[in-house]
């Protein structure tokens with residue numbers, strides 16, 4: 017089954033839930049960035065959080081998450097849109113952090129720091145920016161803290177990534193549930209009880225549950241309506257055209273300098289690790305275009 021995201025809302029439109037299975041896209045990120053287990057789990061959770069928040073956006077809006085910490089991982093950057101595309105990277109993919117009670121400690125890898133969320137809207141000059149201190153470093157609780165404190169929406173977030181011994185991601189996903197204005201205390205209590213009884217997301221997905229099944233567990237006892245189901249994937253926004261645009265922005269003097277020193281220009285996309293080369297001929301053509 018391909019990675020999918022499902023959105024649902026309570027019958028009275030005051031509790032919403034969005035869930036996603038992200039196993040393939042997190043495995044793709046692991047392979048692209050050659051992350052070791054701790055970084056794989058950290059990046060996988062952040063990518064899943066990003067795609068879930070992206071699922072709450074509309075049209076051309078985008079969301080960017082940046083986690084900056086004092087731990088060995090340093091930072092995670094994730095970028096998602098409303099169409100089910102997400103990309104991301106960690107600063108140090110090869111860190112090794114000792115297990116805590118047999119478990120990977122993302123908290124230790126990230127350390128104390130901040131979570132910054134940027135919401136980029138097509139018609140707005142300045143993106144919406146929210147920044148909160150990390151409250152747990154395990155990412156799900158930090159996203160919850162952002163939603164509650166910065167967006168002021170009572171929310172719960174669960175994220176899970178399961179990796180097999182050889183590093184392969186075999187289950188990944190998560191959900192966000194939110195109480196919107198007018199939500200009944202009774203319904204909120206039902207959801208809270210459901211969540212506290214749930215096994216970890218990675219376990220549910222490992223057992224074959226999809227986003228709909230997860231939503232039905234979270235919202236069990238509440239009438240719900242499914243709104244949307246879509247495929248999601250790791251997809252970067254980089255392209256040769258973008259690299260060329262950056263070269264043009266550098267200006268003629270800089271391009272001449274690169275030509276003299278390197279003979280060609282190379283660029284590596286941090287988000288997807290794709291390599292780009294602008295050949296000497298292409299650079300000379302750019303110079304001609306700039307100067308004409």
Ligand SMILES: [Zn+2]
Pocket residue numbers: 252253254255285286287288289290
């Ligand atoms: Zn890229």
